[in-house]
Amino acid sequence: MLLEKLRTDVLEANLELVERGLVLYTFGNASGISRDEGLVAIKPSGVPYDVMKPSDIVVVDMDGKIVDGTMKPSSDLHTHLLLYKQFPAIGGVVHTHSEFATAWAQAGRSIPAYGTTHADYFYGPVPVTDELTAEEIGGEYVLNTGVAICRRFLDPENGLDPEAVPAVLVAGHAPFCWGKTVHDAAHNAVVLESVARMAFYTATLRPDAQGVSQALLDRHYFRKHGEKATYGQK
Amino acid sequence: MLLEKLRTDVLEANLELVERGLVLYTFGNASGISRDEGLVAIKPSGVPYDVMKPSDIVVVDMDGKIVDGTMKPSSDLHTHLLLYKQFPAIGGVVHTHSEFATAWAQAGRSIPAYGTTHADYFYGPVPVTDELTAEEIGGEYVLNTGVAICRRFLDPENGLDPEAVPAVLVAGHAPFCWGKTVHDAAHNAVVLESVARMAFYTATLRPDAQGVSQALLDRHYFRKHGEKATYGQK
Amino acid sequence: MLLEKLRTDVLEANLELVERGLVLYTFGNASGISRDEGLVAIKPSGVPYDVMKPSDIVVVDMDGKIVDGTMKPSSDLHTHLLLYKQFPAIGGVVHTHSEFATAWAQAGRSIPAYGTTHADYFYGPVPVTDELTAEEIGGEYVLNTGVAICRRFLDPENGLDPEAVPAVLVAGHAPFCWGKTVHDAAHNAVVLESVARMAFYTATLRPDAQGVSQALLDRHYFRKHGEKATYGQK
Amino acid sequence: MLLEKLRTDVLEANLELVERGLVLYTFGNASGISRDEGLVAIKPSGVPYDVMKPSDIVVVDMDGKIVDGTMKPSSDLHTHLLLYKQFPAIGGVVHTHSEFATAWAQAGRSIPAYGTTHADYFYGPVPVTDELTAEEIGGEYVLNTGVAICRRFLDPENGLDPEAVPAVLVAGHAPFCWGKTVHDAAHNAVVLESVARMAFYTATLRPDAQGVSQALLDRHYFRKHGEKATYGQK
Numbered sequence: 045m046l047l048e049k050l051r052t053d054v055l056e057a058n059l060e061l062v063e064r065g066l067v068l069y070t071f072g073n074a075s076g077i078s079r080d081e082g083l084v085a086i087k088p089s090g091v092p093y094d095v096m097k098p099s100d101i102v103v104v105d106m107d108g109k110i111v112d113g114t115m116k117p118s119s120d121l122h123t124h125l126l127l128y129k130q131f132p133a134i135g136g137v138v139h140t141h142s143e144f145a146t147a148w149a150q151a152g153r154s155i156p157a158y159g160t161t162h163a164d165y166f167y168g169p170v171p172v173t174d175e176l177t178a179e180e181i182g183g184e185y186v187l188n189t190g191v192a193i194c195r196r197f198l199d200p201e202n203g204l205d206p207e208a209v210p211a212v213l214v215a216g217h218a219p220f221c222w223g224k225t226v227h228d229a230a231h232n233a234v235v236l237e238s239v240a241r242m243a244f245y246t247a248t249l250r251p252d253a254q255g256v257s258q259a260l261l262d263r264h265y266f267r268k269h270g271e272k273a274t275y276g277q278k
Numbered sequence: 279m280l281l282e283k284l285r286t287d288v289l290e291a292n293l294e295l296v297e298r299g300l301v302l303y304t305f306g307n308a309s310g311i312s313r314d315e316g317l318v319a320i321k322p323s324g325v326p327y328d329v330m331k332p333s334d335i336v337v338v339d340m341d342g343k344i345v346d347g348t349m350k351p352s353s354d355l356h357t358h359l360l361l362y363k364q365f366p367a368i369g370g371v372v373h374t375h376s377e378f379a380t381a382w383a384q385a386g387r388s389i390p391a392y393g394t395t396h397a398d399y400f401y402g403p404v405p406v407t408d409e410l411t412a413e414e415i416g417g418e419y420v421l422n423t424g425v426a427i428c429r430r431f432l433d434p435e436n437g438l439d440p441e442a443v444p445a446v447l448v449a450g451h452a453p454f455c456w457g458k459t460v461h462d463a464a465h466n467a468v469v470l471e472s473v474a475r476m477a478f479y480t481a482t483l484r485p486d487a488q489g490v491s492q493a494l495l496d497r498h499y500f501r502k503h504g505e506k507a508t509y510g511q512k
Numbered sequence: 513m514l515l516e517k518l519r520t521d522v523l524e525a526n527l528e529l530v531e532r533g534l535v536l537y538t539f540g541n542a543s544g545i546s547r548d549e550g551l552v553a554i555k556p557s558g559v560p561y562d563v564m565k566p567s568d569i570v571v572v573d574m575d576g577k578i579v580d581g582t583m584k585p586s587s588d589l590h591t592h593l594l595l596y597k598q599f600p601a602i603g604g605v606v607h608t609h610s611e612f613a614t615a616w617a618q619a620g621r622s623i624p625a626y627g628t629t630h631a632d633y634f635y636g637p638v639p640v641t642d643e644l645t646a647e648e649i650g651g652e653y654v655l656n657t658g659v660a661i662c663r664r665f666l667d668p669e670n671g672l673d674p675e676a677v678p679a680v681l682v683a684g685h686a687p688f689c690w691g692k693t694v695h696d697a698a699h700n701a702v703v704l705e706s707v708a709r710m711a712f713y714t715a716t717l718r719p720d721a722q723g724v725s726q727a728l729l730d731r732h733y734f735r736k737h738g739e740k741a742t743y744g745q746k
Numbered sequence: 747m748l749l750e751k752l753r754t755d756v757l758e759a760n761l762e763l764v765e766r767g768l769v770l771y772t773f774g775n776a777s778g779i780s781r782d783e784g785l786v787a788i789k790p791s792g793v794p795y796d797v798m799k800p801s802d803i804v805v806v807d808m809d810g811k812i813v814d815g816t817m818k819p820s821s822d823l824h825t826h827l828l829l830y831k832q833f834p835a836i837g838g839v840v841h842t843h844s845e846f847a848t849a850w851a852q853a854g855r856s857i858p859a860y861g862t863t864h865a866d867y868f869y870g871p872v873p874v875t876d877e878l879t880a881e882e883i884g885g886e887y888v889l890n891t892g893v894a895i896c897r898r899f900l901d902p903e904n905g906l907d908p909e910a911v912p913a914v915l916v917a918g919h920a921p922f923c924w925g926k927t928v929h930d931a932a933h934n935a936v937v938l939e940s941v942a943r944m945a946f947y948t949a950t951l952r953p954d955a956q957g958v959s960q961a962l963l964d965r966h967y968f969r970k971h972g973e974k975a976t977y978g979q980k
Contacts, residue, residue, distance in 0.1 A: 090510030147479030150393040245849030276792030324744030381713030384627040412727040558978030615947030646961040
């Protein structure tokens with residue numbers, strides 16, 4: 045079986061989403077990339093999680109052509125592929141309709157960095173994309189979802205570093221998250237949902253809340269990321 | 279045992295409602311129809327789910343007369359029967375008091391199509407009925423609950439296609455859902471509750487949220503429904 | 513062991529509160545009465561639920577004197593006793609700090625009959641008591657909690673039938689529920705929490721919601737209660 | 747193994763936080779102190795809870811120097827140590843990002859004593875600290891988090907008794923709780939989250955809610971604390 049380790053990782057990350065309550069029925073999808081081989085392993089479309097096996101994970105090339113596997117890949121495949129092409133440092137992508145993150149996406153609001161939990165993972169607000177145009181929706185919709193994400197991150201003036209902010213809310217749709225590996229991406233999706241939930245409560249308790257200071261954002265983010273990270277056993 | 283397969287399906291759909299947290303104690307009911315035989319299999323009234331067997335599922339004819347079974351049918355039977363008569367394409371009906379969908383019903387508000395999760399299942403807002411009149415309540419109340427639903431869907435000017443919008447909120451009461459089979463109906467009830475929950479959060483975060491564009495509604499709905507559906511392994 | 517059956521029922525009702533998520537740690541208490549013998553069986557104070565046995569349930573007389581048992585009774589004993597004296601038709605009492613019902617009590621708001629779930633169990637709003645005075649709090653506080661409840665129900669002008677509205681919110685405190693048996697009382701406590709939760713969402717979605725009509729209240733309440741009840745297998 | 751009993755208690759308290767849903771992944775930390783030996787046992791940094799053993803708990807002296815253990819201590823160690831130094835009556839400290847308490851912290855609002863559940867544990871509002879200055883954040887941040895807490899409690903004019911109010915919200919961050927033992931501290935953290943949840947609902951239902959009277963606060967607090975406590979089997 046081609047890319048057995050990666051497929052197993054992708055399966056486990058998908059199951060992590062189930063265990064953490066982020067997905068309902070066959071909703072959600074996770075993928076991982078082998079940069080050396082230029083191949084992506086992704087969840088099959090509409091298969092129940094409780095019977096999914098590593099061999100059900102579909103391996104495709106960067107054009108989305110199936111290289112190994114008998115199932116159809118996730119219908120969100122072309123969003124994943126574009127993110128891998130445009131964000132060269134990432135190794136995994138996760139998409140869910142987790143309920144609080146999705147509510148922020150449906151409200152068209154980015155999630156402010158209200159506290160240190162957020163700052164530990166996301167170096168600034170989790171942004172929301174612009175809405176897709178009717179032309180983009182009517183055309184290569186799944187690809188264009190990725191285009192809208194990249195437009196937000198790669199904007200020459202107001203762009204964002206996808207490594208520092210490993211999540212986005214697609215307006216009217218739901219979140220996409222990523223990470224160094226597919227496990228990181230799933231972990232970020234789980235934390236995003238907790239952060240989105242706390243942000244909902246915070247915005248209700250104090251509609252004019254301003255979020256953490258730049259100093260606190262820096263302190264917490266760099267506590268867990270970069271060369272001076274101090275968290276954990278490394 | 280008459281209609282053994284259908285009874286088993288109806289039992290399983292009822293238990294799906296329990297597992298997904300949509301019902302409390304003996305609340306809720308699911309039914310399925312055999313169109314060829316003109317018979318409906320429905321949950322018995324007030325029986326605990328953990329001891330319910332296929333033989334406890336009551337089989338009735340289209341007038342509600344018991345054809346097979348020793349239990350009394352669900353007290354909502356005549357709402358189910360009217361839906362089967364008026365919506366000829368449906369094969370299953372589910373009624374729950376799931377908490378968020380019920381809250382929208384109690385608030386007398388239809389659930390706007392705020393996002394793609396909604397659009398994947400419901401082609402437009404999930405409507406709320408008008409309130410029943412005192413006469414309707416004092417008369418054949420359970421039947422008239424069905425009448426209020428049909429009035430909303432079969433209105434010559436503002437009617438809705440029950441296949442495209444397989445759910446309704448009965449004002450001051452709770453949701454009814456349906457589908458091609460009783461399993462589909464239960465699945466739609468579970469998704470409706472998730473959609474209702476996200477819509478509650480969305481309306482709180484942005485009271486003037488407008489919901490998805492017609493283009494996005496079309497794209498997502500027809501991704502999963504109709505001849506050009508692309509989701510899943512078919 | 514005196515009143516073994518009643519003690520077992522009281523233990524089971526207490527455990528029902530745990531299983532349904534209504535109590536945390538040793539919070540909450542349930543009791544049942546044997547009217548013939550004038551004895552009440554009640555949960556001991558501050559004992560962990562997972563080690564509680566029928567013999568730990570304390571049997572007291574109507575003055576609160578321990579008749580059988582080695583433990584101290586629940587610190588809310590004298591509220592229970594007064595309710596048994598003043599509401600002669602009840603056989604069980606339950607007190608919890610279940611979170612949504614408690615929030616309504618803390619807000620000093622009665623829970624409106626917003627829908628049919630409420631009407632199936634409570635024939636009108638679930639009332640909130642007046643706040644206790646400093647004198648009542650400084651004196652026989654637990655007894656006076658019962659006095660405040662009875663003042664609300666037994667008021668000659670605006671009183672309520674405790675059989676028709678088997679629950680109350682003590683202002684700034686939490687709910688008390690009752691029923692024909694301790695099992696009924698626990699069941700009512702579980703439903704009250706669900707009703708309180710849906711009412712919270714409803715009041716958020718529509719602050720001016722008026723609740724169900726008298727006709728709908730009558731229809732649903734008498735569907736499950738009184739001589740013409742049609743729900744269930746009886 | 748040094749301080750085996752204390753380490754086991756610290757491990758159990760950490761696991762209690764997991765079981766009660768207060769922590770996600772490796773979030774949160776609990777510690778206990780041996781006053782006689784001047785040693786603190788604390789959770790290691792970033793170790794998954796499901797593989798944590800008593801020997802993984804790190805023992806440090808009051809300067810934070812590791813005395814026994816092979817792991818790095820929690821990154822919040824110096825907040826814990828300062829609390830032990832400044833609050834001589836406490837034996838355990840717990841820090842979580844439990845979602846509702848954190849939301850109040852993120853909103854910069856103290857939690858009012860809205861009801862008796864709160865009064866049973868916290869003798870007055872659970873206070874929020876001032877925000878740390880950029881200098882404090884840029885300097886000994888973890889220590890300064892403790893400084894901000896102590897500033898709030900030990901203020902000569904508006905200070906609070908840490909035994910009577912065993913919790914605090916660090917602005918923009920999350921709660922710290924404490925108690926006579928590490929088990930008490932974890933118990934207080936669990937109750938704080940329930941109290942924070944109910945306070946959120948209460949503030950939504952009645953934005954101008956005033957909370958309990960001094961008389962009710964006294965009655966409930968001293969029912970469980972001090973020489974005249976009547977709750978439980980003692």
